Amino acid sequence: MDTHLIKQRFGIIGHSPLLTTALETAVKVAPTDMNVLILGESGVGKESFSKIIHHMSARKHAPFIAVNCGAIPEGTIDSELFGHEKGAFTGATDKRKGYFETVSGGTIFLDEVGELPLSTQARLLRILENGEFIKVGSSAVQKTDVRVVAATNRDLLERARMGKFREDLYYRLATVPIRVPKLSERREDIYLLFRKFASDFAETHHSQLLELSEDAQQLLINYPWPGNVRQLKNVTEQICVLENGPIIHAQTLSKYIPHVEPPLPMLLGKMEGTEGMSERDIFYKVLIDMKRDVNDLKKVVFGLLEGNLDARNAAANMQSAVVPVPVNNTPVPSSNLSSYNDSNNHNTLSSNPIANQPIILQSHDDDEDDFQEAISYPSVGETLSLEAQEIEMIKKALAKNLGKRKKAADELGISERTLYRKIKQYELE
Numbered sequence: 001m002d003t004h005l006i007k008q009r010f011g012i013i014g015h016s017p018l019l020t021t022a023l024e025t026a027v028k029v030a031p032t033d034m035n036v037l038i039l040g041e042s043g044v045g046k047e048s049f050s051k052i053i054h055h056m057s058a059r060k061h062a063p064f065i066a067v068n069c070g071a072i073p074e075g076t077i078d079s080e081l082f083g084h085e086k087g088a089f090t091g092a093t094d095k096r097k098g099y100f101e102t103v104s105g106g107t108i109f110l111d112e113v114g115e116l117p118l119s120t121q122a123r124l125l126r127i128l129e130n131g132e133f134i135k136v137g138s139s140a141v142q143k144t145d146v147r148v149v150a151a152t153n154r155d156l157l158e159r160a161r162m163g164k165f166r167e168d169l170y171y172r173l174a175t176v177p178i179r180v181p182k183l184s185e186r187r188e189d190i191y192l193l194f195r196k197f198a199s200d201f202a203e204t205h206h207s208q209l210l211e212l213s214e215d216a217q218q219l220l221i222n223y224p225w226p227g228n229v230r231q232l233k234n235v236t237e238q239i240c241v242l243e244n245g246p247i248i249h250a251q252t253l254s255k256y257i258p259h260v261e262p263p264l265p266m267l268l269g270k271m272e273g274t275e276g277m278s279e280r281d282i283f284y285k286v287l288i289d290m291k292r293d294v295n296d297l298k299k300v301v302f303g304l305l306e307g308n309l310d311a312r313n314a315a316a317n318m319q320s321a322v323v324p325v326p327v328n329n330t331p332v333p334s335s336n337l338s339s340y341n342d343s344n345n346h347n348t349l350s351s352n353p354i355a356n357q358p359i360i361l362q363s364h365d366d367d368e369d370d371f372q373e374a375i376s377y378p379s380v381g382e383t384l385s386l387e388a389q390e391i392e393m394i395k396k397a398l399a400k401n402l403g404k405r406k407k408a409a410d411e412l413g414i415s416e417r418t419l420y421r422k423i424k425q426y427e428l429e
Contacts, residue, residue: 003027010052012045013196014189018181022049029176030056035128037113037173038151040180043228046151049178050109053149062106065099070115077120078136088137100133100144107147113173114154114165121166124148128172148173183225183232190221193229197236208245215250223257391426394419398428 003023006012012023029036030053038046047066054064072080079088083098099108110116116124127133128148132141150173159165183190194212202209212220225231235256243252393412401407409419423429 006052006056010048010055012048013193014186015192016181016186016189018179019186019189022178022180023052025176025178026052027056029053029178031058033057033147035147035173035175036149037156037170037175037177038149038180039177040151040153041182041228042153043230044180044182045229046180047109047111049180050107050149050151054107054109054147057107057147059106059147063103064107064109065103066109066111067099068111070112074117077117078123081120082123082133082135084136085138088135092137095135098133098135100127100146101142103146104144105146107149110148110150112152112154113150114152114156114159116165118164118166121169125166125169125172128169183228187221190225190232191217193232194220194236197233198240201237201240205241207240210240210243210245210248212253213247213249216248216253219250219253219257387426390422391428394422394426394428 003020006023006027007014012019026036026049036050036053038049040046050066051064054060067081069077078084079092079096079098081098081100083096083101084092086092086095110124123133127144127146131143131145133144134141156165156170156174157167160167160170183193191212198210201207227234238256239248239253394408397408397411398405401411405419405423406416409416412419414422
């Protein structure tokens with residue numbers, strides 16, 4: 001049958017090559033009994049293709065039923081699809097036939113098949129393999145003769161890799177895959193669809209037939225339409241009801257088109273070592289890598305303060321590290337740093353990008369107690385050993401608080417347990 005006649009019969013509007021290819025595939029596979037998987041975003045009209053396949057098949061006089069798998073609760077979906085026996089579960093006061101039993105001889109359209117629970121997927125696979133099923137609460141095997149047309153807006157192979165969809169079921173369903181293009185891939189059809197919807201709604205609501213100005217047409221065509229044909233139909237109906245025509249300009253049309261944020265930037269390809277990891281695990285990996293970079297930066301800074309690195313080496317090592325943030329935007333006076341020349345006497349410490357900023361050092365023990373202290377730049381001749389500075393601070397805190405360790409710990413901003421450990425470590429008993 002000519003595709004133009006099929007479009008007229010089933011209300012398919014558009015001349016896009018992608019749409020025509022999908023339609024031709026549906027027409028060719030319809031006379032067979034092959035399983036079909038219709039792929040496409042929500043709102044592109046996947047159910048229309050399932051009806052075309054059914055009505056152009058040898059089963060056209062048998063029942064057809066469309067089931068939204070995502071709308072049925074997980075606890076009752078097995079009963080809905082396969083039926084149940086009396087007393088099979090609480091509330092099962094009578095036996096019930098499922099869709100696969102009542103539609104035997106016809107076609108069942110499983111929309112959003114990717115939402116099926118794994119247990120239900122196993123039951124569906126048995127029907128696709130040998131036409132057998134068992135009711136909930138029964139042990140008797142029953143036969144059915146049903147053609148299955150499924151649809152999804154998910155990547156089922158990706159869900160299979162995540163363990164949420166059976167790979168063997170995917171290959172059973174996708175004997176013939178049909179991809180229905182999204183509206184942004186068939187822009188030449190957008191204005192045609194608008195005119196068809198505007199005509200239908202003008203008749204339904206007894207309102208004036210509206211037309212779009214040139215600028216409004218361009219806005220309509222260039223909009224991405226994330227909700228696809230369904231969204232375009234809703235917008236058209238709103239305009240037909242709420243606006244007076246006959247001409248609608250872009251300024252008026254823009255009030256009915258939601259603003260769509262541009263997509264966030266993404267990393268192309270996969271990070272090394274992230275194969276098989278979930279998005280959350282990859283996020284944690286990035287955070288751990290950032291923490292490692294910060295630790296490397298601390299080592300560079302400590303080495304610089306202790307004279308183990310010159311300013312040029314430190315700057316080179318910090319190119320891929322995170323630069324510390326000034327505390328209260330208070331720079332360190334350059335007079336305290338003027339005497340710190342490197343070994344080659346080419347650069348002073350103050351020429352380093354972080355040298356004019358105080359540094360916050362943070363240490364975590366095994367019990368995740370925070371130990372923070374502000375380190376100011378020492379004067380000439382003062383020891384730069386962090387260990388010596390820490391011992392000196394602990395001694396001062398203990399002396400100030402007359403040996404009372406709890407108060408000394410509070411003074412230092414650490415836990416009492418950490419202070420006990422430090423005292424034992426440095427033999428300050």
